[in-house]
Amino acid sequence: MVAKYLKISADLTEQIQQKKYHVGDFLPSEPILAKKYCVSRETIRRALDELMSAGLIQKLQGKGSVVLDVTRIAFPISNIATFNELNVQEQMHATTKVLSLMDANLPLNISNKLSLTSTSSTYVKRLRFSKHEPIVVDEDYILKQYVPSISINQAQGSLYSYFEKELGLNIDYATKEITVEAADNKIVNELQLKDTNLVVVVRSLTYLKDTSFFQYTISRHRPDKFKFVDFARRKTKHGGIVL
Amino acid sequence: MVAKYLKISADLTEQIQQKKYHVGDFLPSEPILAKKYCVSRETIRRALDELMSAGLIQKLQGKGSVVLDVTRIAFPISNIATFNELNVQEQMHATTKVLSLMDANLPLNISNKLSLTSTSSTYVKRLRFSKHEPIVVDEDYILKQYVPSISINQAQGSLYSYFEKELGLNIDYATKEITVEAADNKIVNELQLKDTNLVVVVRSLTYLKDTSFFQYTISRHRPDKFKFVDFARRKTKHGGIVL
DNA sequence: GAGTGGTCTAGACCACACG
DNA sequence: GTGTGGTCTAGACCACTCC
Numbered sequence: 181m182v183a184k185y186l187k188i189s190a191d192l193t194e195q196i197q198q199k200k201y202h203v204g205d206f207l208p209s210e211p212i213l214a215k216k217y218c219v220s221r222e223t224i225r226r227a228l229d230e231l232m233s234a235g236l237i238q239k240l241q242g243k244g245s246v247v248l249d250v251t252r253i254a255f256p257i258s259n260i261a262t263f264n265e266l267n268v269q270e271q272m273h274a275t276t277k278v279l280s281l282m283d284a285n286l287p288l289n290i291s292n293k294l295s296l297t298s299t300s301s302t303y304v305k306r307l308r309f310s311k312h313e314p315i316v317v318d319e320d321y322i323l324k325q326y327v328p329s330i331s332i333n334q335a336q337g338s339l340y341s342y343f344e345k346e347l348g349l350n351i352d353y354a355t356k357e358i359t360v361e362a363a364d365n366k367i368v369n370e371l372q373l374k375d376t377n378l379v380v381v382v383r384s385l386t387y388l389k390d391t392s393f394f395q396y397t398i399s400r401h402r403p404d405k406f407k408f409v410d411f412a413r414r415k416t417k418h419g420g421i422v423l
Numbered sequence: 424m425v426a427k428y429l430k431i432s433a434d435l436t437e438q439i440q441q442k443k444y445h446v447g448d449f450l451p452s453e454p455i456l457a458k459k460y461c462v463s464r465e466t467i468r469r470a471l472d473e474l475m476s477a478g479l480i481q482k483l484q485g486k487g488s489v490v491l492d493v494t495r496i497a498f499p500i501s502n503i504a505t506f507n508e509l510n511v512q513e514q515m516h517a518t519t520k521v522l523s524l525m526d527a528n529l530p531l532n533i534s535n536k537l538s539l540t541s542t543s544s545t546y547v548k549r550l551r552f553s554k555h556e557p558i559v560v561d562e563d564y565i566l567k568q569y570v571p572s573i574s575i576n577q578a579q580g581s582l583y584s585y586f587e588k589e590l591g592l593n594i595d596y597a598t599k600e601i602t603v604e605a606a607d608n609k610i611v612n613e614l615q616l617k618d619t620n621l622v623v624v625v626r627s628l629t630y631l632k633d634t635s636f637f638q639y640t641i642s643r644h645r646p647d648k649f650k651f652v653d654f655a656r657r658k659t660k661h662g663g664i665v666l
Numbered sequence: 667g668a669g670t671g672g673t674c675t676a677g678a679c680c681a682c683a684c685g
Numbered sequence: 686g687t688g689t690g691g692t693c694t695a696g697a698c699c700a701c702t703c704c
Contacts, residue, residue, distance in 0.1 A: 181699085183673060209689060220675045225690085233476075235596065238634045241690050242682035246634060353478065353656045360603065360623055360646035378621050378646060380603055391481045391489060403603035403621060410653075413596045424681085426692060452670060463694045468671085484671050485701035 185226035188217055192227060196236055196247055206244040207237065235411040278335045279317075279370075280305035286321050290385070290396050300324045301396075304335050307370055314371050315405040321396040326388070350389035357383045358408065363400060371402050380406040428466050431456075432473035439479055439490055449487040450480065478654040521578045522560075522613075523548035529564050533628070533639050543567045544639075547578050550613055557614050558648040564639040569631070593632035600626045601651065606643060614645050623649040 195201055207213070210228070214221045228245055231237045237245045284303035285291070291299040301321040308316040320339065322330065326349060334342045343349040363371070363379040371379065380401040387393050438444055450456070453471070457464045471488055474480045480488045527546035528534070534542040544564040551559040563582065565573065569592060577585045586592040606614070606622040614622065622643040629638040 185673080211689090220677095222676090223674060226673085228690095235598075238596075238632075239690065240633060240683085242684080242688080244689060248634065351657050353481075353654065355478075356653045356655065358601070358649075358651040358653075360621070360649055376619060376621060378603070378619060389481075390483060391491065406601075406603055408601040408651075410599050410601075411596065412599065414594050424692095428692080454670085463696095465695090466693060469692085471671095482671060483702085485669080485703080487670060 184217075184219055185223050185230070188213075188219070188224065188227035189230035192231060193234070193236060196231075201247050203247050203249045205247050207247070209244055233413070235413075275309045275312075276336055277307045277309070278304065278332055279307055281330065281332060281335050283324075284321065286323075286396060290321075294385075294393050296323075296393065298323070298325055302327065302330045304330065304339070306335065310405070313405075315402050317367060317370050317400045319398045323394045326392070326394045349394070352387060352389040354384050354386040356385075359383075360403070367400055371400070373402065376403065378403055427460075427462055428469035429473070431460055431462070431467065431470035435470060435474060436477070436479060439474075444490045446490050446492045448490050450490070452487055476656070478656075518552045518555075519579055520550045520552070521547065521575055522550055524573065524575060524578050526567075527564065529566075529639060533564075537628075537636050539566075539636065541566070541568055545570065545573045547573065547582070549578065553648070556648075558645050560610060560613050560643045562641045566637045569635070569637045592637070594637075595630060595632040597627050597629040599628075602626075603646070610643055614643070616645065619646065621646055 192207070201207060207228075208216065210221050210224050213224045213227075217224065228237065228239065231245075232239060235248060238248055239245045280303065282303050284301055286294075286296070286299040286301050301323050304318075304320045304322070306318045306320075307314055308318065322339070327343060327347060330339070330342075340351065344351060359381050360378055361381050362377050363373070367373075367379060368377050373379070380403055382397075382399040382401065384395075384397045384399075385393060386395040386397070435450070444450060450471075451459065453464050453467050456467045456470075460467065471480065471482065474488075475482060478491060481491055482488045523546065525546050527544055529537075529539070529542040529544050544566050547561075547563040547565070549561045549563075550557055551561065565582070570586060570590060573582070573585075583594065587594060602624050603621055604624050605620050606616065610616075610622060611620050616622070623646055625640075625642040625644065627638075627640045627642075628636060629640070630636050
C-alpha cells in the first residue's frame with residue numbers, strides 16, 4: 181500500500197516534469213488541491229513537503245507554491261544516486277567492466293569504527309566507461325550477511341536494483357565524503373590519466389532502513405569528468421540543526 | 424514566535440549532543456514525548472522529522488527512534504554552511520584576507536540564465552587561511568538590490584551573519600556544483616599550489632525565501648585541503664523524486 | 667496483545683500577502 | 686477582507702515488532 185501523499189507528490193512531480201506547470205507558475209492552493217484529490221489539507225501538505233525537499237517547488241507564505249527551475253538541480257550524484265541510475269537519466273551511453281569479484285573482509289579502518297558482528301564481504305571492483313572513455317573506478321564491499329552472493333552478471337548491471345528489487349533490501353541513507361587524492365599507478369593506468377595523478381575520491385557508507393550498515397564504496401573519478409551537483413536548503417538555528 | 428516543534432527538535436538535538444541520549448539509545452516513544460512536552464503526537468512527529476533529516480536519528484517502525492552516530496556526519500560543507508560557521512565549529516584557526524572589494528556586474532553566463540531586473544553587484548574576493556596556510560579563494564557577487572553596500576570589515580567577517588542578522592535577509596536555499604579544474608597562474612600563486620594546478624571549484628547560486636536570486640559564489644580550494652561530507656537519504660520512486 | 671511508528675482526517679487559529 | 690501557507694490538535698486506523 182502506497183501512501184496517498186506519495187501518490188500525490190508523484191503525480192504533481194510528473195505534471196511539473198511534463199510542463200503542465202511551468203517554472204514560475206503557482207500550483208493550485210492547498211485547499212483546492214485537497215478538494216481535487218479528495219484528501220485533507222494535511223495530506224496535500226505532506227505531498228508538497230516532498231516537492232519542497234526535492235527542490236521542485238518553493239512555498240511562499242501568503243502567496244502559494246511556485247515551481248522552481250529544476251534544470252539547475254539536475255544531475256545530483258547526491259542522494260545516493262548510482263552510476264546506473266544516472267546512466268538511465270542522462271543517456272551517458274555508459275558501460276561497466278568488472279575488474280574483480282571476490283570474497284574479502286571490510287577494510288580495517290572501516291570495520292573498526294562500526295562494531296559489526298561480521299566483516300565478511302563481497303568485494304567488487306568495476307571500471308565505468310562513458311562513451312568508451314574510462315571515467316570511474318568503483319570498489320565495493322558488500323556485507324555477506326545481507327547479500328550472500330553476487331554474480332558477474334549482477335555486478336555488470338545495477339547492484340542497487342539487485343539489492344532492492346530482488347533481495348528486497350531497504351536502502352535508506354548514506355554518508356559520503358569527497359576528497360581529492362593522489363592515485364597510485366594502477367588507478368592512473370585504469371583511468372588513463374594524463375598530466376596528473378590526482379583523482380576525486382568518493383567514499384560512502386550505506387545503511388539499510390533498520391540502521392544496519394551494509395556497504396562501503398570507494399569511487400575514484402577522473403577529475404576532468406567529475407561533477408557533483410547539490411541542492412541544499414539552509415538549516416536554521418531554531419531547527420537546532422546547525423551541526 | 425518560534426513553532427513548538429522547532430523548540431522541541433532543538434531541545435532534543437541538544438540532549439543528544441549532550442549525550443543524554445547515546446548512540447544506539449532509543450528516544451522515548453512519540454506518545455510519551457507528547458505527554459512530556461504537553462503537545463499532540465503530530466507535533467512531536469514534526470520535531471522528530473527535523474532530527475531525521477539532520478541524520479541525528481533513525482525511526483524504526485514498530486520499535487522506536489534510535490540515535491545515530493553523528494560523528495560520521497560532521498563537517499558538512501553541504502547545507503550552505505559557510506567558511507565562518509565551519510571555523511567556529513571546527514576551531515580551524517582561520518583567518519580571512521580581503522583581496523578585492525568593488526562594484527561589478529554578475530558574470531554574463533550567470534545573468535543570462537536568471538532573468539534578473541538588475542545585475543549590479545558587489546564583488547568580493549577573499550583568501551581564506553587555516554593555520555596560516557591559504558586553502559580557499561572565494562569570489563562573491565552579491566546583488567546590490569538586496570545588499571546595497573559591503574564594508575571591508577564586513578567582508579573580513581561573516582557575510583552571512585551580516586546578511587541575516589543585520590539586514591534581515593532570509594537565505595533559504597542554494598544549488599552548488601563541485602568540479603575539478605585547472606587554475607590560472609594567479610590562483611596557483613594565491614593558493615601556493617605545488618606539483619599541480621588543479622583546484623576544486625565550488626560554484627553556488629544562493630536564493631532567498633521569496634525565491635529571488637541574490638548571490639553567486641565561486642570557491643577555489645586547494646585539492647589537498649578539500650573535503651566535502653554529505654548525509655543523504657535515499658529518494659524513492661514513489662516519492663517521485665528520483666531525478 | 668501491547669506498544670511502536672506511519673498515515674489520515676476535520677477542524678481550528680495564526681501570520682503573511684495583496685488589493 | 687479574502688486567500689494563501691504555517692502550526693496545532695484529538696482522535697482514528699493501519700503496519701510493524703516483540704513477547
